[in-house]
Amino acid sequence: MTLWTIATAADEARRRATVAVLPIGSFEQHGPHLPLATDTIVASAIATALAERYDLFLLPPITLSCSHEHAAWRGTVSLSSTTLTAIINDVVASLHGQGIDRLVLVNGHGGNYVLSNIVQEANTDRPRLALFPGRQDWDQARHDAGLQSTTHDDMHAGEIETSILLHAAPDAVGSDFGTADHLTERPHLLTLGMTAYTSTGVIGQPSLAAEAKGQAVLASLARSFEDTLTMLTRQ
Numbered sequence: 577m578t579l580w581t582i583a584t585a586a587d588e589a590r591r592r593a594t595v596a597v598l599p600i601g602s603f604e605q606h607g608p609h610l611p612l613a614t615d616t617i618v619a620s621a622i623a624t625a626l627a628e629r630y631d632l633f634l635l636p637p638i639t640l641s642c643s644h645e646h647a648a649w650r651g652t653v654s655l656s657s658t659t660l661t662a663i664i665n666d667v668v669a670s671l672h673g674q675g676i677d678r679l680v681l682v683n684g685h686g687g688n689y690v691l692s693n694i695v696q697e698a699n700t701d702r703p704r705l706a707l708f709p710g711r712q713d714w715d716q717a718r719h720d721a722g723l724q725s726t727t728h729d730d731m732h733a734g735e736i737e738t739s740i741l742l743h744a745a746p747d748a749v750g751s752d753f754g755t756a757d758h759l760t761e762r763p764h765l766l767t768l769g770m771t772a773y774t775s776t777g778v779i780g781q782p783s784l785a786a787e788a789k790g791q792a793v794l795a796s797l798a799r800s801f802e803d804t805l806t807m808l809t810r811q
Contacts, residue, residue, distance in 0.1 A: 579620040581634040595678040599623040599637035602685040605649035607733035607778035609750035619684030621744040625798040648771040657690040680706045706808045713800045721792035734780015743790030753782040
């Protein structure tokens with residue numbers, strides 16, 4: 577599966593898309609069986625599926641974001657929410673300069689809370705930005721793919737992320753994912769960070785993952801996106 581755009585300037589001149597898709601990942605711990613770039617791979621896989629299905633302008637991913645709750649693990653690198661906001665605003669301005677005034681932020685990292693505020697502020701007069709997938713999109717994808725875990729329990733490096741990587745980047749998944757399960761509540765996550773609730777970095781059940789589930793999740797999200805795209809382009 578091709579995760580990064582290989583389009584040329586000539587390709588985009590022919591496409592003349594009015595909607596761009598920006599994958600936003602992270603670089604943070606994902607337990608012993610998934611790479612630091614997991615969220616970037618997930619966001620890129622989703623964005624690629626959307627761009628291919630709807631013929632949109634696919635941008636390269638933002639590979640660092642707001643991963644402060646994972647800071648205790650070596651290898652995690654974060655941006656401040658202010659920096660992430662500035663990057664996205666610069667992308668919006670650059671796209672506008674070439675006549676593309678609709679942007680979809682495809683978020684692969686749950687800790688990027690600031691993205692909701694960016695989208696709200698951009699849409700005060702008319703729809704310009706969208707954030708995808710939303711909770712309903714993820715829930716529908718879980719149902720369509722036959723996942724056994726819930727969104728609440730499967731928080732990090734669990735069934736859904738491992739399944740997507742088994743499909744999109746199978747060589748990046750460690751063989752020990754079948755023994756990495758860890759479930760727990762985390763009532764004070766924003767205050768205490770992940771280490772208060774997991775020693776491995778996993779909160780979920782990666783043992784339930786399968787390549788076919790990852791493929792089905794991406795297919796479901798691509799279908800669900802039609803509603804978001806219609807909303808974004810109707811004005």
